[in-house]
Amino acid sequence: MTYLAKPKFHHPELPKNDLGYTHRDYEGTVSTLCAGCGHDSITGAVIQACFELSIEPHRVAKISGIGCSSKTPTYFLGNSHGFNSVHGRMPSVLTGANLANRDLIYLGVSGDGDSASIGLGQFAHSIRRGVNMVYIVENNGVYGLTKGQFSATADRGSKSKRGFINTDNSIDLAAMALQLGATFVARSFSGDKTQLVPIIKAAIEHKGAAFLDVISPCVAFNNHTGSTKSFDYVREHNEAVNRLDFISSRMPIEVKYEPGTVEVVEQHDGSKLALRKLAADYDLNDRTAALGFLQQQAAKGQVVTGLLYMQSDSDDLHSHLATVETPLNALGEKELCPGSAALEKINASLR
């Protein structure tokens, strides 16, 4: 269907958000991915999250690497600047962009080949630095564009479409993000939009490195029996630790919950997350326990989803560097150039 231009008209009574935009204003061009691709559902979730948060589309910078997942930024937020960079290097480009203008929202989109193989180093170091971003990995366990080779997140023992068994151990990016100090870590499933949309919203409002590992089955190369990243497998083994309702700082809490079943967590910007707990003893604020839980469940073949960890008093790279509030790209020669008088003094000190 990709040869059809997307029609511009829409239903006159399409709901509008606080800015007067409909969700159509958050869309991009028509997807060129395969029909039924999990990535398109994630695109839809990003659009819905931005629409519901009433984000001005042009205040978002979308940055990606190379691969199927990295193509998706063209399919959402058509009025945002996008940057499809080089394979595995989205994190460094995003870090640089973030340093230049701290006022935009940075959405980094990557895949499992992009982040767990060629770009494992950049993934790790951007998380370590606490770059203020939403880092989404659209994780399908295979290389789609090159026809179905295993990626580094493919589970050991899982079967490829051609029948090969993966003998390498898999990389759990969410567990790594936890270990590396991410202040917001979640895992979700492209087939579960009700879980994914609030997680994306909370991640956008989070200050610091927010990492989202979204299992997103590849319908062309990794949706068969024997795969651990297929729709059926993930549905059967999905173990959600919580369900999230995101409550913007701009809105009062209206939702009423049964006492004892809900934990309300406040973020840095005043926004609140209402968590309906599914795993009774799961503590959202305990990094080491989260790591342990992930590994225990992974050993049982379970896919743990939900908001796995959050640090409420988080900060980011700009606070570590103590940079000025004005975006660096808005400073001109008046603020940046010390001038000839200072240079004369420097000359004098060099004689």
Place this chain on the structure above:
Amino acid sequence: MPIQSVNDFVVRFANVNGSGSASANEMFARAVLRMGIPVSPRNIFPSNIQGLPTWYEVRVTEAGHLGARGGVDLMVAMNPQTWDKDLALIEPGGYLFYDSTKPLPASKFRPDITVIGVPLTAICNREYTDPRQRQLFKNIIYIGALTALLEMDVKVVEQLIGEQYKGKDKLIEPNIKALHIGRDYALMNLECPIGLKLKATDKVGDRIFIEGNSAAALGAVYGGATVCAWYPITPSSSLADAFTRHCAKLRVDPVTKKAKYAIIQAEDELSSIGMVIGASWNGARAFTATSGPGISLMQEFIGLAYFAEIPSVIFDVQRAGPSTGMPTRTQQCDLISCAYASHGDTKHVLLFPEDPAESFEFGAQAFDLADRLQTPVFVMLDLDIGMNHRLCKPFTWDDSRAYDRGKVMTAEELEAGKDFGRYLDVDGDGIPFRTYPGTHPTKGSFFTRGTSRDRYAKYTEEGAPYVDNMQRLLRKFDTAKDLVPRPLTANSAKPTKFGVIYFGSTSPAMDEAIHMIEAGGQSVDRMRIRAFPFHSSVPSFLADHDFVFVVEQNRDAQMRSLIVNECNVDPVRLVPILHFDGTPITARFIAKAISEHLDKLKLSPMKVVS
């Protein structure tokens, strides 16, 4: 006959790395400078923290020849490991200064030099009990002895000690005492002065004394760089260190104490250049500093910046390659890997500063050029300029100078309905307009990618728009020829059919070599190339001369290759003069090589076809 010379000789200090000799030796060079005598010091150091040999050479040159000369007139031999080689370097009639505590057989010396022994270890053992003090003060003691031997103004050294230890005042007195221990020993026990003498003069003028890396970093501050991403690598690390220091002094908001800059020590060079590209894409001025191996790692990203047209500034402080090569030795060996960096058809802008003054100037100008041309700009320093103190003209800055941010479309222009095509050549100079992210709610956004696209940034794999775009990039490169620093020429007094092209750190040696060549009755016209792509005056210079020597510090004549490739000149007319052993090129080398060629060319004139 011992060498007799006033204000014109070479002193070389042979030390063990990590022995604390560097600051004492540098103090010696500064003291000569304070006496109004130009000096050109060079640090010859190993890739090592402690234990391996290191040398510090000071060329005292009243005539102002700042290139390396070759040969040594006075060797201060403090390293037994390198004794034999050090001794061999001394010019006939030269001088050897050594620690005479342990007697050495006569066979360890040379009959044609003057030997000056001072029992430094014995003196230190007598004066100090602490082993570290014995080590450190030994260096000051030999400087003290040199003040007597060379008839130096000791007050100048005392003053420098005071300046060096300002704030650590309790160190001043013991250092001055050590200085005088050495001086007094020499005055009482040795014949002072020797044939080499220092006589105060006024030849330094208002020149300043600084390393090229520090000057380039200061240029980046003045040029408005706000983002620096780098990965440690010799010999460029001190550039990023200097930027950090300059920013801490010059770029902190006095009220809020907040930084008007961001410096990231990245995990590798790929990440460094990625951050630079991300920041530049988003409208900040950003740079990285690296050396050859870093350039190799950055290749893919450099191609992206070229093709997606993102300004970026890269300081390449060159060292001897290939591979790890000689990491602490100098070369000009990254010309090809920078000029045509990355896969596919690419060409990049290179700037060739000759000294710290131009490192500052080009260091600032690189950001204007990168923004104007929306492309990577390389500032090609080398270890010789970057890591050595060099005397140069003082830095200047015109306060009315505004940064040239290039063609950036504003929200107002977009609102007024101006046509925005990210890759649309509206002015015929090959340079399109860009927008910064976040400029306008509904207009001016575009998708940046390394894949081919049409003039409105829409993805396409069709041949015609691809070719259209690649041709425009060539037009842009043509535009660059008139924007980059122009070559400088100096014609010889007599008309000549011979020319010489040189660049970068070769400059002072070339200037000196010209005197030697002319003294031999030969003449050549000079052209110093300061940038790539070449200005039209380069092909003109080639056309005006039958033969042109191209002097460079690499094996493969990389500048010559660039000239042959870009100027379509018959390679036979370009005579390579190549120096690539890792030491800085010398006037003696250049003069000898060119004179020999000139003799040969005159004996058997070749028919020039062009």
